[in-house]
Amino acid sequence: MSKEVSNGVHHPATKRPPMPSPLRNSKFFQANLRILVTGGAGFIGSHLVDKLMENEKNEVIVADNYFTGSKDNLRKWIGHPRFELIRHDVTQPLLLEVDQIYHLACPASPIFYKHNPTIKTNVIGTLNMLGLAKRVGARILLTSTSEVYGDPLEHPQREEYWGNVNPIGVRSCYDEGKRVAETLMFDYHRQHGIEIRIARIFNTYGPRMNIDDGRVVSNFIAQALRGEHLTVQAPGTQTRSFCYVSDMVDGLIRLMEGDSTGPVNLGNPGEFTIMELAETVKELINPAVKVTVVENTPDDPRQRKPDISLAKELRVGAQGQPPQGPPSHGGRLQVPPRLPRRP
Ligand SMILES: NC(=O)c1ccc[n+]([C@@H]2O[C@H](COP(=O)([O-])OP(=O)(O)OC[C@H]3O[C@@H](n4cnc5c(N)ncnc54)[C@H](O)[C@@H]3O)[C@@H](O)[C@H]2O)c1
Numbered sequence: 368m369s370k371e372v373s374n375g376v377h378h379p380a381t382k383r384p385p386m387p388s389p390l391r392n393s394k395f396f397q398a399n400l401r402i403l404v405t406g407g408a409g410f411i412g413s414h415l416v417d418k419l420m421e422n423e424k425n426e427v428i429v430a431d432n433y434f435t436g437s438k439d440n441l442r443k444w445i446g447h448p449r450f451e452l453i454r455h456d457v458t459q460p461l462l463l464e465v466d467q468i469y470h471l472a473c474p475a476s477p478i479f480y481k482h483n484p485t486i487k488t489n490v491i492g493t494l495n496m497l498g499l500a501k502r503v504g505a506r507i508l509l510t511s512t513s514e515v516y517g518d519p520l521e522h523p524q525r526e527e528y529w530g531n532v533n534p535i536g537v538r539s540c541y542d543e544g545k546r547v548a549e550t551l552m553f554d555y556h557r558q559h560g561i562e563i564r565i566a567r568i569f570n571t572y573g574p575r576m577n578i579d580d581g582r583v584v585s586n587f588i589a590q591a592l593r594g595e596h597l598t599v600q601a602p603g604t605q606t607r608s609f610c611y612v613s614d615m616v617d618g619l620i621r622l623m624e625g626d627s628t629g630p631v632n633l634g635n636p637g638e639f640t641i642m643e644l645a646e647t648v649k650e651l652i653n654p655a656v657k658v659t660v661v662e663n664t665p666d667d668p669r670q671r672k673p674d675i676s677l678a679k680e681l682r683v684g685a686q687g688q689p690p691q692g693p694p695s696h697g698g699r700l701q702v703p704p705r706l707p708r709r710p
């Protein structure tokens with residue numbers, strides 16, 4: 368019986384995990400680890416692929432429908448013998464033989480997820496990937512979101528907080544969609560023994576963000592470079608906490624490799640108002656640009672800051688060993704390495 372720990376709480380599966388392929392136990396044949404990354408042509412996904420491909424024992428398969436992602440993000444891997452790229456929409460079933468699934472497929476920019484509501488991607492897509500995990504005995508990691516906390520009434524947000532979400536608002540295709548995806552993950556874990564990992568990601572930024580996708584960091588930088596007004600959506604006192612993408616990728620891999628199901632908050636607890644962010648971008652890139660306050664969209668969360676105590680607690684390495692290697696980005700790494708193994 369598998370027993371896993373998160374939030375200091377046991378989340379036992381009621382069944383053993385499905386058996387992986389017999390090739391895994393072969394005495395004579397050492398297969399690479401086969402890893403599926405859905406949404407791997409997107410911003411975080413393509414950085415995750417870069418990191419996974421560094422390990423020569425990994426074979427990486429990306430499934431993406433290119434709604435917000437691009438082949439260009441994966442250009443350097445196309446044609447590589449350990450890499451495969453499939454144009455595929457996760458709302459359709461996918462038959463593959465894999466050992467791990469990083470399930471990222473879902474547009475992250477509010478402009479895109481409102482344009483083409485993502486409820487089917489989140490619900491049917493996650494169901495399909497869980498079905499795949501069940502069939503082949505793969506471990507599956509879901510990239511959930513801080514948006515499951517909605518417009519939070521608790522600050523900072525801990526994993527135990529159940530959130531304050533509008534079920535019929537314009538953001539609900541995304542935040543309620545991710546909440547259902549988390550529910551499906553835990554149902555499959557309890558009922559079928561699937562090995563699950565859930566990361567609740569807080570705002571992440573870095574190279575390869577789509578310059579026109581509307582998220583605040585890329586928007587402000589693009590506006591400053593073009594000499595346009597920086598558009599702060601009212602009131603400007605709303606807060607966000609921004610994490611650099613390579614730190615996020617390290618966190619996702621450590622969560623996948625560790626023993627905790629999660630959910631675990633992954634992010635940087637440094638909190639800024641959007642007005643402060645605009646002023647910083649202005650100062651750094653183009654002090655001549657103006658900052659203008661414009662109308663906001665409904666249900667925009669007023670504050671957001673992760674409590675990362677759990678991620679820090681999980682830093683205690685396997686068998687009590689500290690995590691290996693120095694943290695990247697001057698100690699800004701907020702990631703969960705392995706839990707101590709249960710005897
Ligand atoms: N970036 C953030 O700040 C952030 C915060 C919280 C959660 N997340 C989550 O992390 C994941 C990746 O986010 P990102 O910032 O890289 O977003 P992104 O939009 O850059 O990437 C998403 C990728 O998924 C693909 N995709 C979308 N719908 C699909 C479908 N139905 N079938 C197959 N592929 C599909 C897109 O084409 C794209 O390549 C998402 O699940 C998102 O919800 C991101």
Ligand SMILES: O=C(O)[C@H]1O[C@H](OP(=O)(O)OP(=O)(O)OC[C@H]2O[C@@H](n3ccc(=O)[nH]c3=O)[C@H](O)[C@@H]2O)[C@H](O)[C@@H](O)[C@@H]1O
Nearest residue numbers: 475476477512513514568569570582583586598599600605
């Ligand atoms: O961290 C998360 O969980 C979520 O973070 C972002 O959601 P959000 O914070 O709303 O993203 P942005 O569009 O970057 O907006 C951040 C803030 O900046 C403001 N904003 C945005 C764009 C802009 O030009 N000006 C501006 O003031 C928005 O009103 C909002 O208050 C992501 O896009 C979600 O997919 C992700 O799940």
